[in-house]
Amino acid sequence: MRRQARLLRTVSQASLAAQRLTDRSVLGTEICxxxxxxxxxTMAGLMRLxxxxxxxxxxxxxxxDPERNRFPDADLDDPADAERPAVRALRTGEVxxxxxxxxxxxxxxxxxxxxxxxxxxxxxxxxxxMGQKLGVxxxxxxxxxxxxxxxxxxxxxxxxxxxxxxxxREREQLAADAxxxxxxxxxxxxxxxxxxxxxxxxxxxxxxxFEMLGLDPHRDAEVATTWRExxxxxxxxxxxxxxxxxxxxxxxxxxxxxxxxxxxGHWAWIHSRxxxxxxxxxxxxxxxxxxxxxxxxxxQDEVQLRIAADAFANSHEGIVICDGxxxxxxxxxxxxxxxGYSAEExxxxxxxxxxxxxxxxxxxxxxxxxxxxxxxxxxxIWNRRKSGEVYPEWLAITRIRHEGGRLNFLGQFIDxxxxxxxxxxxxxxxxxxxLTGLPNRRSFGDAVxxxxxSAEPRLAVLLLNxxxxxxxxxSLGYGVGDEVLQMLARRLAGVxxxxxxxxxxxxxxxxxxxxGAGEAEVRAVVDRLQLEMQQPFxxxxxxxxxxxxxxxALSPEHxxxxxxxxxxxxxxxxxxxxxxxxxxxxxxxxxxxxxxRRLTLESQLRLALQRRELFAVYQPQVxxxxxxxxxxxxxxxxxxxxxxxxxxxxxxPVAEEAGLITAIGDFMLRESxxxxxxxxxxxxxxxxxxxxxxxxxxxxxxxxxQVLSELxxxxxxxxxxxxxxxxxxxxxxxxxTITLLAALRERGVRVAIDDFGTGYSSLAYxxxxxxxxxxxxxxFVRDLRVxxxxxxxxxxxxxxxxxxQLNTLAEGVEEAExxxxxxxxxxxxxxxxxxxRPLSEAELLAKxxx
Numbered sequence: 001m002r003r004q005a006r007l008l009r010t011v012s013q014a015s016l017a018a019q020r021l022t023d024r025s026v027l028g029t030e031i032c033x034x035x036x037x038x039x040x041x042t043m044a045g046l047m048r049l050x051x052x053x054x055x056x057x058x059x060x061x062x063x064x065d066p067e068r069n070r071f072p073d074a075d076l077d078d079p080a081d082a083e084r085p086a087v088r089a090l091r092t093g094e095v096x097x098x099x100x101x102x103x104x105x106x107x108x109x110x111x112x113x114x115x116x117x118x119x120x121x122x123x124x125x126x127x128x129x130m131g132q133k134l135g136v137x138x139x140x141x142x143x144x145x146x147x148x149x150x151x152x153x154x155x156x157x158x159x160x161x162x163x164x165x166x167x168x169r170e171r172e173q174l175a176a177d178a179x180x181x182x183x184x185x186x187x188x189x190x191x192x193x194x195x196x197x198x199x200x201x202x203x204x205x206x207x208x209x210f211e212m213l214g215l216d217p218h219r220d221a222e223v224a225t226t227w228r229e230x231x232x233x234x235x236x237x238x239x240x241x242x243x244x245x246x247x248x249x250x251x252x253x254x255x256x257x258x259x260x261x262x263x264x265g266h267w268a269w270i271h272s273r274x275x276x277x278x279x280x281x282x283x284x285x286x287x288x289x290x291x292x293x294x295x296x297x298x299x300q301d302e303v304q305l306r307i308a309a310d311a312f313a314n315s316h317e318g319i320v321i322c323d324g325x326x327x328x329x330x331x332x333x334x335x336x337x338x339x340g341y342s343a344e345e346x347x348x349x350x351x352x353x354x355x356x357x358x359x360x361x362x363x364x365x366x367x368x369x370x371x372x373x374x375x376x377x378x379x380x381i382w383n384r385r386k387s388g389e390v391y392p393e394w395l396a397i398t399r400i401r402h403e404g405g406r407l408n409f410l411g412q413f414i415d416x417x418x419x420x421x422x423x424x425x426x427x428x429x430x431x432x433x434x435l436t437g438l439p440n441r442r443s444f445g446d447a448v449x450x451x452x453x454s455a456e457p458r459l460a461v462l463l464l465n466x467x468x469x470x471x472x473x474x475s476l477g478y479g480v481g482d483e484v485l486q487m488l489a490r491r492l493a494g495v496x497x498x499x500x501x502x503x504x505x506x507x508x509x510x511x512x513x514x515x516g517a518g519e520a521e522v523r524a525v526v527d528r529l530q531l532e533m534q535q536p537f538x539x540x541x542x543x544x545x546x547x548x549x550x551x552x553a554l555s556p557e558h559x560x561x562x563x564x565x566x567x568x569x570x571x572x573x574x575x576x577x578x579x580x581x582x583x584x585x586x587x588x589x590x591x592x593x594x595x596x597r598r599l600t601l602e603s604q605l606r607l608a609l610q611r612r613e614l615f616a617v618y619q620p621q622v623x624x625x626x627x628x629x630x631x632x633x634x635x636x637x638x639x640x641x642x643x644x645x646x647x648x649x650x651x652x653p654v655a656e657e658a659g660l661i662t663a664i665g666d667f668m669l670r671e672s673x674x675x676x677x678x679x680x681x682x683x684x685x686x687x688x689x690x691x692x693x694x695x696x697x698x699x700x701x702x703x704x705x706q707v708l709s710e711l712x713x714x715x716x717x718x719x720x721x722x723x724x725x726x727x728x729x730x731x732x733x734x735x736x737t738i739t740l741l742a743a744l745r746e747r748g749v750r751v752a753i754d755d756f757g758t759g760y761s762s763l764a765y766x767x768x769x770x771x772x773x774x775x776x777x778x779x780f781v782r783d784l785r786v787x788x789x790x791x792x793x794x795x796x797x798x799x800x801x802x803x804x805q806l807n808t809l810a811e812g813v814e815e816a817e818x819x820x821x822x823x824x825x826x827x828x829x830x831x832x833x834x835x836x837r838p839l840s841e842a843e844l845l846a847k848x849x850x
Contacts, residue, residue, distance in 0.1 A: 010039035011154040015161040024166055025059070031137070031162060032062040041141045042119060047071070047086055048135040056086060056136065063140075064117060071113065084110050086136040089124040095152055096124040099145040120144040125155050129163035137162070192292040194224070195277070199286055201225060212270070212294040214263030232259035232267060249283040252276045257295065269296045317412045318393075324407035326350050338393075338415050340386030351411065356390045358382035367397070371409070375399045380416070392416050422796065433504040434783045434790035435482055436489035441511075444503035448513050448562040452555060459555040460517040462526070463569040464492070465576075467547040469508040478815070480540050482786045487537050488546065495529045507782075509573075511566070519586055522552055526584050549576040550584040558587050602658045604640070605651055609663055613639050616671045617838035618689070620848070621809060621831040624823040629848050631722065631809075633690045633831060634672040635838050636664055662696035669693075669707070673714035673721060679841055680720075683849040688750055690722040695729050699736075704743055711749075718748030722772070726754050738768055745770035755811070756797055774801045776827065778812020784821050791825070798826045 017030045032044035043063035047056050056074040058066070074081045081087045085096040085108060101107065101115045101122060114122050122140035126133070137159055139147070147155075192209030196202075203224045210217040213230070223230075231239065235258040242254040253275050259267040274290030312319055318335040322328055331346045339346075339354060346353070359381060370377040378396040385391060395413040402408070431443035439447065451459050466472075466488070473481040485508070492510060496502050501513040514522060529548070536543040551573025553559065558568045568587040576585035608614055614636055621631035638646040655661045669691050676689040697703055711718055723744060729737070741751050752773035776797055783790035794810075801808045810822045813832035822830060839847070 006039065007151060007154055010034060011158045013038055014158045019161070019165060027162070027165065028060040029062070031158075032060050035139055036062045041139050041146070043114075043117070043138075043140045045071070045138045046135060047074070047138065049076075049090065049133050053133075056090065059135070069117065071110065074110075083108055085122075085124045086110065086138065089126045090128075090133050090136050093126050093128055095126070095156060097147055097152065098122045099147060102144065114140055118142055121146045123147045123152070123155070125159045127159055127163045127166065129160075129166070134163055134166050192294075193289075194292065195287065195289040196274075197287055203227065209292055212292065213260055213268060227260070230261040232261075235259055243285075246276055246285050246288075247283075249279065268294060269299045271295045317414050320346070320351060320411040322351065322409040322411070324409075326409065329408075338385070338391075338413075339383070345386075354383040354385075356382045356384040358390065371397050371399055375401075381413075392420050422800070425796065430793075432789065434780065434788045434793060435786055436486055436504050437788070438489055438493075438510075439501065439503040441503065441505040444501065444505060444511050444513065445562045445566065447501045447503075448565060451513060451515055452560055452562060452565075456516065457555055457560060458516050458518075459565070460514040460519075460522045461553045461555070461565045461569045462512040462514065462522060463505070463551045463566075463573045464510045464512070464529075465549045465573055466508040467549055469546075472544065476540060476542065478782075479785060480542075482783070483539050484537055484544065484546070486786075487539070491532055492529070495525065495532055505566075511569070519552065519554065523584060526550055549573060551576050551587065552584060553587045601651060601654050602660075605638070605655060605658070605660055608638055608640070609660065609667070613641070614664065614667055615639060616668060616675060617840055618675075618844055619831050619838040620836045620844070621687075621690070621829050622835050624810075624819060624827055624830050627835075629685055629687055630829050631688045631690055632676075632844070633724075633838075634668055634675075634692075636668050637838075656694075659696075661694040662700070665692070665694040665697045666706070669697075670710050670714075673710045673716045675841055676720060677714050677716050679845060682845050684845055685848065685850055686717075686720060688720050688722045689716075690724050690752060692724045692754065693729075698725060698729055698740070704740060707744065707749060708747065719750065722750035722752050724752045724754040724775070727756060738770075741770040745772075752809075771804070771806055773807040773809055776808060776810045778810075778832070781810050781812050781818055781822070781832075782814075784818055785815070791821075794822070794827070795825055802826070 013034045014031050017027065017034060028046040028048070032046060035041050035044035041063075043061070045061040045063075046059045048059040049056055054076040056076065058071045058073075060066070061069065061071075074084050074087050076087055076091060082091075085098070088094075089096040098104070098111060099121045101111055101120050104111060104115075107115060111122065117140075119140040120142055121144050122138065125137040125139070127135045127137060137155070139155070141147075192205060192212050194203055194205040194209055205217075205224045207217040209224070210220060213223075215223055228236075228239075235256075238256055239258060242256050245251050246254060253273070255271075255273045257269060257271050260270050262268045271293040272290060273293075274288050276285045277287040277289050278285075280286050312330075312332050315332055315334060318338050319332040320328055320335055321330045328346050328349055328351065331341075331343050335346070336342055341353070367377050367379070376396065376398050379394075380392060381395045382390055382392050392415075393413040394416050395411060398410045398412075400408040400410055431440060431446075432438070433440045448459065448461060451457065469481065469484075472484060485504070489502075489504065489510070492502055492512070496512050496514070499514065503511045505511045514525070517525075533546055533548055536545045538544075551569045551571070553565045553568035553572060555565055559565050572585040572587040576583045615638075616634050617637055618632040618634055620629055621633060622628060623630050636648060636652075638648075638651055640646050652661070655664055672689045672691045680686050697706075700706075707721070707723070710716075711721060725737075744751055750772040751770060752775055753771060754775050755777040756774040774797060776794055780790045780793050780797075784794065798808050807829065808827045809829040809831065810818075810827050811831055813819050813822065813830040813834045815834060818832075819830060819834055836847075
């Protein structure tokens, strides 16, 4: 009796589980669990028929590890599986019972597998509902004869409940899947579905309908009925007209764009499509259904396209769009204005209509090869206007590849005629000494080089220095000193006449190139000059008599290169100044001090690098407006064990000639980064430290990794390091420099051009460089106080920097009036003795610690 009661309780629980559980997989597992745990049977499993209608696979197994004891799949259509009990049960619809597995003489492999698990009896119950085969329920036990008539009646009843539940769950699942597919289709199309009862005014909508208005479908369900309250007032007449047309039985659809108020307050553009579902006896619409699509983005895109069209038409750049064959499709107004060709004249032709003939066929071939390989070309080109005038432009050509392989070419250009004129003016000013109007050192060096390259390279280079000119400046003022230099320039021009090239190469130093002259001819001219110098200069109520020292180098005796001759003449001048006034010294490699001094200094400098005798000082950089600290420039110094601090002007030229400048530059980069971190930790304001970079450093392949490594090891933020390079370094290898500077800027490092205006840099390239600051050379600052071109140069440099959004800093500011003039011209920052000399770390902290 107890066994029968347990059986009934087990079957009852299985039937209840079949009614309660909705997931088919969970249902099968729960039925098998009840049979094993509640019914006390050793094993229960479920084999499920797959959707193909013939493959039977194990779905659930309770009582044994389902992974280690998996029963092989069966095929209802395979003759080899026809005698398998589970297959026979499902094919015949009859329960298969085996109550004594141990004594079977030739058991089926499936039964042998059960027997191997220690099972003595087994039953396979088919799960079939309304003729639909679902699977097989397998129950087994270690006792023989466990499955009597009572069990078979009970399990057959339970199997019917299980089968009916499975069919019901599958139908519910199909319905749910269909609903999900419909919802997914609506969501995929970003569609909000709605249905409107016109008689009651009630409207229902799906979740997407609410979401596109920023609403919650559960909390804001009533909004669907009152949705017309969200309609834009200007769109109400349009909606009314659309509904009114539906009164015609022949019209069942409408489609409009309208605006509905979003929950966040803005207007959402909605594309609404609807249709009549039901009409009354008179043909009037009763129910409507349809979908809403949010087209706000499309509307925004249309606005953006209109803006892009306006930008195209009104851009200050000339724009031309060509097809893949290079035929012009469209041009903008700036194109028409710059070239003189109207859009009607240009469309359908090729850009070669603008060719000036200044560039050859090879130029254009290289240009289009780069467009083909890289997708872009940019550079300077000369074109011809419709009027025939030739003009320079900066042109960028971009290849645009569309889906499907279609090509367009976009050309953008700016007329750089004015920029060329400014560039020419800067070039002119950069080659002239602003105080005297004479050629400067660079211009003089070019003239010497040109002469040496001529058919008659014999040349004398004479350097002249005013003895004790510093006393004139200190006693009478720099203004008087400048006037003296101007008067001296005129006197020198009178002596050397048109046969020589006269230049001012530094503050109180002049140079003369005398073609075809030898030592005797130069001495004669210098003697005549010394007589002239005996005549006093009358200025500011004073009569001044100046004395000159002179150094001479000859070509080809002392060299056949311009820089070598200048260095040799400088060595001779230094010897002259050391041996007395009004003396001409001629360079000789064997003269005392000429090469021995240099060799000694070079050797000591090499030892200084090893002994760590070099150290850094820092000159403050301040804002011209406000006077607050904005930066520091790191400067190298040498503390000689015997001579004390050696002037950089003495050892830097030696370091450059000896190839030691790169090692010094590496030291300064490392030391400056570490010192900046130390000083900022001690309370110095967080301002950038500026480090001068030598040419050898910049051209080294590992320069960028070196900078990043020093930043990382020191802990200095990249924005607090400024790299200073000169104009000549910029132009040595333009493309590599552009790439390197861009990489530095991308990583946050600042970049400045030092001594700007003394060299030559193409404005076309300057605009492409990644820079932060232009530093105005101190020679221009010093000459601001006298009438001349210096102010024009400074004004031009500041204007150029502003146009490129760069900071400007003036070097060598020593007088308050210089600072005031620079401030009036719009210069940003300054450094010089007016504010502070170069300071040690301790001195900086004592003065600027916050």
